[in-house]
Amino acid sequence: MAAAFHNKEEDQKTLPRTIKLGVGIVLFVLFVVFFPFTWHTSSPMVSFIDTFYAMTPNRCLYRQIGPLNILWYGYALIFFSSLWLAYRNRRHADNSPRFFLRKGLKTLKTGAWIMLFILTFFQVKFQLRQFAFEYQHFKGEDVQNKYAQIYKQTYGFSRYCHQHISGYARARLLSDLYLEKGLGLFWKTELAYFLYPIDILKPDISDPDVLIMFMKDEPFKALPPGFHWFSPYDHKSLMAVRQGGRR
């Protein structure tokens, strides 16, 4: 792409050097980016790289080093570098505050660019580690096994329910968890998604075909008459259906 910017004469002069340096740089980049695979996960370098990335769908975080986020150290470094450079140039002929300001801001900008490259470099390293981890865990697995790893609490239970019932069913979820906030809300959301077409989305359903007992102490005692239960998933979770079939 950038070659389009050259004229041919210039290309002829620079090509061998370009190739040499290009190969060198590519090898260097490959060496640096793939090196983390050989590191042990408990090594200090891996812990250091992990400070550059921690991701959730809502935000990515730089972890703390000591009391502060890693960006604080970067900003402090470039800020003091600009002050120092401005101070070093104090004997410049144009000894005006405007000159110092310009010099300082230029250094800040250059420092921020350098910081961008350093952060990106470590992010790529982290992403490679993450890629290797995800590849190991998710390669070739079917979706059930992948979900079983991501949603340990709810996915297994929803599979248990689907083994006993197929097709659409109106269901009510009973649980000792507080389902409107926090972990309870998350688990209810996950269950609602994984269980569908066993439908627990309708609130306050009066005559359900199916009862879903999830994380409920002594679930058998909470079972109303007229429901037949299946062998429980665990001692706090089971599913029951209305005797005589669904309505």
Next chain:
Amino acid sequence: MIPGFAIGIALFIPWLIGSVSLSFLFPREELTVPAKISLSFILGTGILTIVMLSWNMLGGSFAGQGLHLFLLGLIFIGIIRSVSKKRSGQGQQGAVNEDLVRKELSRPSPYEIYWEFLDIIIILFVVFQCVYIFWRAFHIPVYGFDPLKINTLNAKVFFFNKNIVLPQDILYRGYPLHVSLLQTWMVLNLGYWSDQIVKVFIPFYLLSYIVIHYEFVNYFLNSRRALWSVGLLFTSNLFALHASLGYMDFTLMVYNCVTLMMIFLWYAEKETRFLVLAGVFAGISTFTKREGMAYLLVYGALFVGLLFSDKSLSGRRMKTALNFIFPCLGISLLFPLFKFMRQGMSVGVVYELGRQNLARIPFIFSKLIQELFWSGNWNVIWSLLVFSSFFSFRSKIHPFFKWFCLCMTLFFVILFLLFLCTNAYIWIEQRDTTLSRLILHFFPLAVLALIFMARPQQDSAGPQQELL
């Protein structure tokens, strides 16, 4: 159906719809091939979901092959009309491509070789990011609260009911359905529900977006800056992450930014067809996420600003404006009409006006500053933008820079007012889950502003001199 073939069909049909629709606006070979392919995809997916909604409004169901036949019929008619239009030469005259000729460097810089190495590294970086994002999108099933609660859950309900059934929960009933319907479309083609395949279209949005972003920068500046700007996009962790997730935010970001780009292209080219396209994309963005409706204010302000800054348009401003307003409003009103027909009234954010809200101001500011400069979402892009703005000289700044800044300011004002005057405040006060995703919707503008801040040094005459 074989999954690979089904995915291919599911992606090809919307692309074809987009391509045919685009050929009405650009009947000759005015757009570059990558730009046309990319625009076709994002336009086609938007039109597809609008057609799905309209089809359902008219009583059609997603069962059987009715929807497919209807779509193929539309495509067939579109192709015939497009060909006849091309033959009769009714298309608008204009040769955008000729104006897009890149300005080559008059003389190579002595440091050219180092810049080329940087280019190679950026290309490797972008390729790695794309490979990783595609891998994640194709191998990790849909996860996260929003997809499981809103869009993918909707898609699952639509798929099993073969119909659009609005959610029971009044809080989530008002969410626009573009992503949900697109996910439904993916599995309808597959024939069975797959938590994996419902989100494989997301990285194609990424690919389309980076091509359009590249072409946009390349058009106004040069290919090197275009490459750098694509590289800068990927330095943001959140951008790269969301390109592989099943959230609605990335899709909204694509439509939001492409709308703005089309408005800028209209301003530069004085071609109303870019304005029509901007109107369509603006409408689709309102159908992607609720925030899209608020963003109409930004498009409107930018459009009016550009309209009145151009003296050559005086006397035909209203006529020009209608090219934007009609498609935009037409599409924007469709989903509210659908909700009205289904009596699906919903609760969105609730206004909480009062003097006590003023106490929120310091907290909102601190959250914004923390998010922009101290989070791991954006690398140091926002800091770079601030530092560079201080250092830039007025004479060197590209004329579009001020418009990018205006748009970003308006987006921030909308966010600020949202948290100040509504109950959305709890999203940053208690949950801290939303702000980063809201900023993602217009994050590429920061990259564009950074790239457009300095005039290309070695371009003796860029298009900006001719156009602006």
